Every structure is written in C-alpha cells, then in structure tokens.
Amino acid sequence: MNALQIKKGANKHSAYNLRPTFSDTVEQHTLAVLVDNEAGVLARVIGLFSGRGYNIDSLTVAEVDRAGHLSRITIVTRGTPQVIEQIKAQLGRIVPVHTVNDLTVEGPSVERELALIKVTSEGEKRVEALRLADIFRAKVVDSTLSSFVFELTGTPDKIDAFADLMRPIGLSEVARTGVAALRRGED
Amino acid sequence: MARQMTGAKMVVQALRDQGVDTVFGYPGGAVLPIYDEIFQQNDIQHILVRHEQAAIHAAEGYARSTGKPGVALVTSGPGATNAVTGLTDALLDSIPIIVLSGQVPTFMIGTDAFQEADTVGITRPCTKHNWLVKETSELPQILHRAFHVATTGRPGPVLIDIPKDVQFATANYTDAPKKSSYRYNPPVKGDQDSITALIAALETSKKPIFYTGGGVINSGPAASQLLRELVEATGAPITSTLMGLGAYPASGDKWLGMLGMHGLYEANMAMHDCDLMICVGARFDDRITGRIDAFSPHSLKAHIDIDPSSINKIIHIDIPIVGDVAHVLEDMLRIWKARGRKMNRDAVAKWWTQINEWRAVDCLKYKAGDSKIIKPQxxxxxxxxxxxxxxxxxxxxxxxxQMWAAQYLNFEDPHRWMTSGGLGTMGYGFPASIGVQMAHRDALVINVAGEASWLMNMQEMGTAMQFGLPVKQFILNNERLGMVRQWQELLHGERYSQSWSQALPDFVKLAEAFGAKGIICSDPADLDDAIMEMINYDGPVIFDCLVEKHENCFPMIPSGAAHNKMLLGDASTKDAIKEGGAVLV
Structure with missing residues (x-):
C-alpha cells in the first residue's frame, strides 16, 4: 500500500486524498529510489522514464551501501499528480528496486547539488567574478590568468542564480551533478 | 547440497528441480553445450519448433493452459531477437515464461562477434526482469530466482542470457532456496479496511457489477472458485475481459458475456449504468473503457490488483485494494458473511430486470444471408x-x-482459452496450440484462426507433425485481413489498402504436403460433417472454412465513444466514428 500512500486506518481510500484527483497541475517531485547495485539497474529506471514518456529533470546515482550492494538513485521529475503516482508505482515494481520515497510529500527534506563553473574573463570582470563567488560561498578550485573554476554547492535554484550572474562576466562551461536529497530528521 | 558441474548441466538440473517437463526451443552455436546436456537425459522433453517466435508462443500456450511457467530455449543473436515478440506478448498478458538464450563467450561480448546481440538490452523493456550471467557460480541461483520472479506477484516473462563460456565452465550447483527467503515477494493480502469498505458499498449497492480479468486466472484455481461463490452468493452480474474468460462459467446465470469494444451489449450497458464496479484482476485497457471521460460515470469503483501500478493508471479508483485476487476474494466473502450476508436484494432484482431488457436486444444475432455461404458466426x-x-x-x-470466438464459444473453466489480448499478436494461435497440446496430450486443442494470421507461423506444421500433436487449425478464411478491412470500411472511405489475402495456398494440399489432413468446407450444409471429421481425425488438421468475405464484427464500440454508444450492426455504422476517434487504434 506504500506506493499508493494510503493512510493506515482510513476507510475511504484514495491515492490522492489530499490533492485534486486527476488534476492537470504539473508538480515537481524528488524521488529517492533504493536499488540493488546490479548490472543494468540504471538502464531499467531510465528505460521506464523514456518508454512511458515521463520527464527527468535531474538524476544522480551512486552506491551507498557497499556491503549490501545498494545504490541510491535520486530523480527529480515532473508531472500531474496522477503521473507522479504512476511513476512511483512503476518504479516500485521493478524487481531490483527496494524502496521508492517521494521526498516532496513525505515531510521536509534537504536537497543539494554540486556544480563546477568555469568563468573566463579579465580585468575588472575577474574581480567581480571573485566578489560574487564570495557572496555565494563558491570555492576557487582552479585558476589561470584569464579563468577560474568555481565549486559551488547548494540547491538547484542557487546554482541557477550563480550561473545566471556569471553569464555576462564570462561563463564558459558548467558541470552539475544533479540533485542529492535526504529526508530531514532522525530516520 | 553443493555439486560440481558445468553451467550447461546446471541449466538442465535447475529445470528438473523446478519441475519442468517440457522445453520449446531451437538450437544454435551459442547454446550447443546446453543442447548436448539435453541430449544426454530423458526427464525433460525438448520440442523443436521451426522459428524461435513459435517457441515463445508455445511456452505461453503451455503456461496459460496449465498455470505452470513455460520454458523456451533459444540461441544468441537472431534466436534472441526472434523471441522479442513472444516476450512482449507474455509481458502484456502477464504470462509466466522463462526464456534461456545463449550468448557469445564473455570475452567476446562487445566485439560485434558472430551472432552477437545485446540481448539483455533488447529484452529489458519486454521482460519482467532479465539477467546476463557472467560467472558459472552465479548461474544456479539466477536460474532459481528466474522461476521465482516469473511466477510471483504479477506474473511475466523473464530471460536469462548465458554466454557460451559460462555454459562450459564448472562450478558448484546449489539448490533453490525457499520462496519466502526472496526479497522480491509482493504482498498478497489486501488491506482489511479497504476490503471492509468495499463490502459496505456492496451491501447497499443497487446496481453492482463484477468486472473481472486475467488476474483471476493467474491467481490460480482457488480464485475462480471463490469468484463463483461470491457471485452466486451476492447475485451480482459479472462480465469479463477477453483475458478472463472461463474464470466464471459462461453457463452461469449471472454471466453477461465479455465486455469491451466487441463485447456484449448487456455487458457494456451494465458497466455504463452500474453504481458499484468491482474490478477484479483487470486493468481498464483501452479496449475495455472506450472513451475515458464517459466511462461508467455514476459508479463507485473498486479495483483489486496485485500490481499497484495498475490502480489509478487510467481510471480513478475509489477503493483500491492491492493484493492477490484469491486472498482478497476470500476476505471479501468472509467479511460479507460475518456482517450478515446483506444485499439490497430488491434493488438488485430491478437491476436484473433492466439487464434482461438489454439481453433481449440479442446483440449477437446476425443476418443469415445466402444459404449457400457460411457465416463466420x-x-x-x-x-x-x-x-x-x-x-x-x-x-x-x-x-x-478472435472476437467472434470470444463471443460465440463458451468457456466453463479457466485455462481453456488462450489468446493474445494485450499485444494482439497475429501468429500467436498456432504455436500456442502446440504448447497447449504438449501439456494436454489427450485433449481436443483447436486454434480458431484467420487465414492471414495463420500464415504468419504456418511453418509450425512441421513441429505438429514431428511430435504427433493433433492440433486442429480451424481457419475462418475470408481471404481478407478482416478487422483491417472492417476499419477501412468504417474509417477510410472503403479504400481497402493491402487488406486482402492474394495468392493464398491451397490449404488442403498444404496440409497434405506436411503429411497432415486438410479439410475444405464452403457450404453450410456440409459444415457439421466436416467439423466432425476434423474432431475425429487422429492428427493435425488444417480446416479451411470458406466464409462470407465482407462480414463485419458486431457489436462494436466505435473508437472514441462511450459504452452506451454501441453499434449493433451494419445499419448503424455510417459516420459512427468521429475525427477524434479516427486517430485511436
């Protein structure tokens, strides 16, 4: 029943008790998917999204439990409430998938993304780039006489904002990891 | 107990341990070690098909008619790619099959070797799960797990790709673990509160209906039995999808017949007008619902399914119950009895009066026409x-x-009706009949076919002859792709593009060329004798039944229309399908 989010003890069951049913509103959700770290598991997840026409805004994956051979896939996706529920149910029935958690609706969570951003500029623009980097708490991890590579961690919005500011100054390349997310609190 | 053996021997040993008696397959370079092991044993019979697609459909026929998983064995490359249609067919109809494919040796994978294909990549979206085995030591547990995955939860096809060096190498064979020790074990018991909510709704419902599907059959014989008991006890009408025919007997007085695009008028009208719909192991396929926003507009909808992704996929469900059909039906019966066996009997009697008016329309009647021409019906x-x-x-x-067979043949028990529902695979029926006959050697196995579909896997005559399988190929020959022709008539201005069968073989001579019996019949007066001749012949028969060429299949919900907008015959077809419906399939 987990995938349908039916409250225990409720007797009028609907998967969308709290939101309008089959609404047209597109929502963005962050899903944490725990999977067996076996060959092809990422292809299964990605194939599900492409095969059924779902969107992926961001996706990160790495092994998180070496002994248990478990990987955590964090997917940021968007769709109507019905599509989001369908995505979760479809993910849940992939054989090597252990759990699917919707961090967007299951209480508060933290989301972080890391970006490496190359800015090529000279003179006053170089100084301005460093000033802005300081405001955003970005670190300089590489420098030449005409370029910097900044390392920046934060929410996707913060990284977007930093990149937008750097654009007129000489933004030349951006590499982003995609979102990693965890539920706040003890469990 | 651990025993040293080669990977190839492990395959045969695991099949034996899993209770497999029949394997459908076709040899090739990358599976030769396994074929060598098959040669040296007698527990498992190998049925040599004439095309790998047929091996998969035969395994499906075996599985659908027994409730046990079917097994197929194919070689690498083209062997595996030929299996794709059958795998997809089994995935859409939730049929448990295990396909073993050979692969080039591990050290040659990725080199574009002879008969190499990325089999796990190609079959990933058309299997429930698949494995590429890289170490012989992993092979026994993957084999056992494959059977577990294929048959547990919502059943489906799985594939194991076994490189040739893995088949040759030696490792320890290990026995199958207990089923309960697997992590993959979807819950079978439904939520008790939801089931109670459904019973409460059933007790007060004025116009209930059971809408059942293949999930009842997949759940096992207990599910069909419990369904019959529940329907009889509550007195509610029952309809079924194409996949679910036989779960409730066609002779039962609560039976409304199949629903859907070519379902019965009374079934579709009752679905449209009901106040409580209890969907049991069906999935609101587009052949069933017709126009979504006009689908059963006034009903409370309950859905029992073991797969959570089926619930709320197409139609909003008020009472979702995730669980195995047999378990949930058992709880439903128990709770309903415990609460005092209540039903709104007066209202349900009125409901039946209404249903009987719809029944009186007699939607399956057809024009007799020329007395010298056989009507397919x-x-x-x-x-x-x-x-x-x-x-x-x-x-x-x-x-x-296929639709006429579903309408005019009656099924009293589950596992008696094997048809390609979800994928709609022409060429399915003949190899499936071979799989069924292998499982039931003394039964009368009939493939109701169209001449065009039948030609798609006609090479299997060789298989039927080789293994002495007396399958009856009952071909309704209208020299047309009948359903395509019907849609062209309704939707494409009667421009019959490529929808007739030219240069058809003489089916009697074709049968004789294989050493089988051929029967041709074109006169209704001869039909009974000809059918009896087919039944009584001990061997494969091709029955060429020449039927009316331009008969359309009715009743029909035109695409894009609601259940209560059924067409009952040719007279009502003019402009029945609007522009929006024309883009639908």
Whole structure:
C-alpha cells in the first residue's frame, strides 16, 4: 500500500486524498529510489522514464551501501499528480528496486547539488567574478590568468542564480551533478 | 547440497528441480553445450519448433493452459531477437515464461562477434526482469530466482542470457532456496479496511457489477472458485475481459458475456449504468473503457490488483485494494458473511430486470444471408455445439475471428482459452496450440484462426507433425485481413489498402504436403460433417472454412465513444466514428 500512500486506518481510500484527483497541475517531485547495485539497474529506471514518456529533470546515482550492494538513485521529475503516482508505482515494481520515497510529500527534506563553473574573463570582470563567488560561498578550485573554476554547492535554484550572474562576466562551461536529497530528521 | 558441474548441466538440473517437463526451443552455436546436456537425459522433453517466435508462443500456450511457467530455449543473436515478440506478448498478458538464450563467450561480448546481440538490452523493456550471467557460480541461483520472479506477484516473462563460456565452465550447483527467503515477494493480502469498505458499498449497492480479468486466472484455481461463490452468493452480474474468460462459467446465470469494444451489449450497458464496479484482476485497457471521460460515470469503483501500478493508471479508483485476487476474494466473502450476508436484494432484482431488457436486444444475432455461404458466426456456433462436451482447449490468432470466438464459444473453466489480448499478436494461435497440446496430450486443442494470421507461423506444421500433436487449425478464411478491412470500411472511405489475402495456398494440399489432413468446407450444409471429421481425425488438421468475405464484427464500440454508444450492426455504422476517434487504434 506504500506506493499508493494510503493512510493506515482510513476507510475511504484514495491515492490522492489530499490533492485534486486527476488534476492537470504539473508538480515537481524528488524521488529517492533504493536499488540493488546490479548490472543494468540504471538502464531499467531510465528505460521506464523514456518508454512511458515521463520527464527527468535531474538524476544522480551512486552506491551507498557497499556491503549490501545498494545504490541510491535520486530523480527529480515532473508531472500531474496522477503521473507522479504512476511513476512511483512503476518504479516500485521493478524487481531490483527496494524502496521508492517521494521526498516532496513525505515531510521536509534537504536537497543539494554540486556544480563546477568555469568563468573566463579579465580585468575588472575577474574581480567581480571573485566578489560574487564570495557572496555565494563558491570555492576557487582552479585558476589561470584569464579563468577560474568555481565549486559551488547548494540547491538547484542557487546554482541557477550563480550561473545566471556569471553569464555576462564570462561563463564558459558548467558541470552539475544533479540533485542529492535526504529526508530531514532522525530516520 | 553443493555439486560440481558445468553451467550447461546446471541449466538442465535447475529445470528438473523446478519441475519442468517440457522445453520449446531451437538450437544454435551459442547454446550447443546446453543442447548436448539435453541430449544426454530423458526427464525433460525438448520440442523443436521451426522459428524461435513459435517457441515463445508455445511456452505461453503451455503456461496459460496449465498455470505452470513455460520454458523456451533459444540461441544468441537472431534466436534472441526472434523471441522479442513472444516476450512482449507474455509481458502484456502477464504470462509466466522463462526464456534461456545463449550468448557469445564473455570475452567476446562487445566485439560485434558472430551472432552477437545485446540481448539483455533488447529484452529489458519486454521482460519482467532479465539477467546476463557472467560467472558459472552465479548461474544456479539466477536460474532459481528466474522461476521465482516469473511466477510471483504479477506474473511475466523473464530471460536469462548465458554466454557460451559460462555454459562450459564448472562450478558448484546449489539448490533453490525457499520462496519466502526472496526479497522480491509482493504482498498478497489486501488491506482489511479497504476490503471492509468495499463490502459496505456492496451491501447497499443497487446496481453492482463484477468486472473481472486475467488476474483471476493467474491467481490460480482457488480464485475462480471463490469468484463463483461470491457471485452466486451476492447475485451480482459479472462480465469479463477477453483475458478472463472461463474464470466464471459462461453457463452461469449471472454471466453477461465479455465486455469491451466487441463485447456484449448487456455487458457494456451494465458497466455504463452500474453504481458499484468491482474490478477484479483487470486493468481498464483501452479496449475495455472506450472513451475515458464517459466511462461508467455514476459508479463507485473498486479495483483489486496485485500490481499497484495498475490502480489509478487510467481510471480513478475509489477503493483500491492491492493484493492477490484469491486472498482478497476470500476476505471479501468472509467479511460479507460475518456482517450478515446483506444485499439490497430488491434493488438488485430491478437491476436484473433492466439487464434482461438489454439481453433481449440479442446483440449477437446476425443476418443469415445466402444459404449457400457460411457465416463466420455460424461456423463458430457449430464448432461450439459439436465440441463443447469434449475436453477442449481453444487458442486464437488475432482479428475478427478472435472476437467472434470470444463471443460465440463458451468457456466453463479457466485455462481453456488462450489468446493474445494485450499485444494482439497475429501468429500467436498456432504455436500456442502446440504448447497447449504438449501439456494436454489427450485433449481436443483447436486454434480458431484467420487465414492471414495463420500464415504468419504456418511453418509450425512441421513441429505438429514431428511430435504427433493433433492440433486442429480451424481457419475462418475470408481471404481478407478482416478487422483491417472492417476499419477501412468504417474509417477510410472503403479504400481497402493491402487488406486482402492474394495468392493464398491451397490449404488442403498444404496440409497434405506436411503429411497432415486438410479439410475444405464452403457450404453450410456440409459444415457439421466436416467439423466432425476434423474432431475425429487422429492428427493435425488444417480446416479451411470458406466464409462470407465482407462480414463485419458486431457489436462494436466505435473508437472514441462511450459504452452506451454501441453499434449493433451494419445499419448503424455510417459516420459512427468521429475525427477524434479516427486517430485511436
């Protein structure tokens, strides 16, 4: 029943008790998917999204439990409430998938993304780039006489904002990891 | 107990341990070690098909008619790619099959070796799960797990790709673990509160209906039994999808017949007008719902399914119950009895009065026409009359004949009706009939076919002859792709593009060329004798039944229309499908 989010003890069951049913509103959700770290598991997840026409805004994956051979896939996706529920149910029935958690609706969570951003500029623009980097708490991890590579961690919005500011100054390349997310609190 | 053996021997050992008696397959370079092991044993019979697609459909036929998983063995490259259609068919109809494919040796993977294909990549979206085995030591547990995954939860096809060096190498064989020790074990018991909510709704419902599907059959014999008990006890009408025929007997007085695009008028009207719909192991397929926003507008909807992704996929469900059909039906019966066996009997009696008015329309009646021409409906009525007392299994191909078979043949028990529902695979029926006959050697196995579908896997005549399988190929020959022709008539201005069968073989001579029996029949007066001749012949028969060429399949919900907008015959077809419906399939 987990995938349908039916409250225990409720007797009028609907998967969308709290939101309008089959609404047209597109929502963005962050899903944490725990999977067996076996060959092809990422292809299964990605194939599900492409095969059924779902969107992926961001996706990160790495092994998180070496002994248990478990990987955590964090997917940021968007769709109507019905599509989001369908995505979760479809993910849940992939054989090597252990759990699917919707961090967007299951209480508060933290989301972080890391970006490496190359800015090529000279003179006053170089100084301005460093000033802005300081405001955003970005670190300089590489420098030449005409370029910097900044390392920046934060929410996707913060990284977007930093990149937008750097654009007129000489933004030349951006590499982003995609979102990693965890539920706040003890469990 | 651990025993040293080669990977190839492990395959045969695991099949034996899993209770497999029949494997459908075709050899090739990358599976030769396994074929060598098959040669050296007698527990498992190998059925040599004439095309790998047929091996998969035969395994499906075996599985659908027994409730046990079917097994197929194919070689690498083209062997595996030929399996794709059958795998997809089994995935859409939730049929448990295990396909073993050979692969080039591990050290050659990725080099574009001879007969190399990325089999796990190609079959990933058309299997429930698949594995590429890289170490012989992993092989026994993957084999056992494959059977577990294929048959647990919502059943489906799985594939194991085994490189040739893994087949040759030696490692320890290990036995199958207990089923309960697997992590993959979807819950079978439904939420008790939800079931109670459903019973409460059933007790007060004025116009209830059971809408059942293949999930009832997949759940096992107990599910069909419990369904019958529940329907009899509550007195509610029941309809079923194409996949679910036989779970409730066609002779039962609560039976409304199949629903959907070519379902019965009374079934579709009752679905549209009901106030409580209890969907049991069906999935609101587009062949069933017709127009979504007009689908059963006034009903409370409950859905019992073991797969959570089926619930709320198409239609909003008020009472979702995730669980195995048999478990949930058992709880429903228990809770309903415990609460005092209440039903709104007066209202349900009125509901039946309404249903009987719809029944009186007699939607399956058809114009008799020329007395010298066999109507396909008549051919099936006679086939039903002359075979119903036999131990009978029916398979079909795909098209008009398939819908007529579903309408005019009656199924009293589950596992007696094998048809390609979800994927709609022409060429399914003949190899499936071979799989069914292998599982039921003494039964009467009939493939109701159209001539065009049948030609798609006609090479299997060789298989039927080699293994002495007396499958009856009952071909309704209209020299047309009947369903395509019907849609062209309704939707494409009667421009019959590529929808007739030219240069057809002489089916009698074709049968004789294989050493089988051929029967041709074109006169309704000869039909009974010809069918009896087919039944009584001990061996494969191709029955070329020449039928009316331009018969359309009715009743029909035109695409894009609601259940209560059924077409009952040719007269009502003009402009029945609007522009929006024309883009639908």
């Amino acid at each position: 008549y051919a099936l009525q006679r086939l039903e009359a002359l075979t119903k007392d036999h131990d009978r299994y029916i398979t079909t191909e795909v098209g008009q004949h």
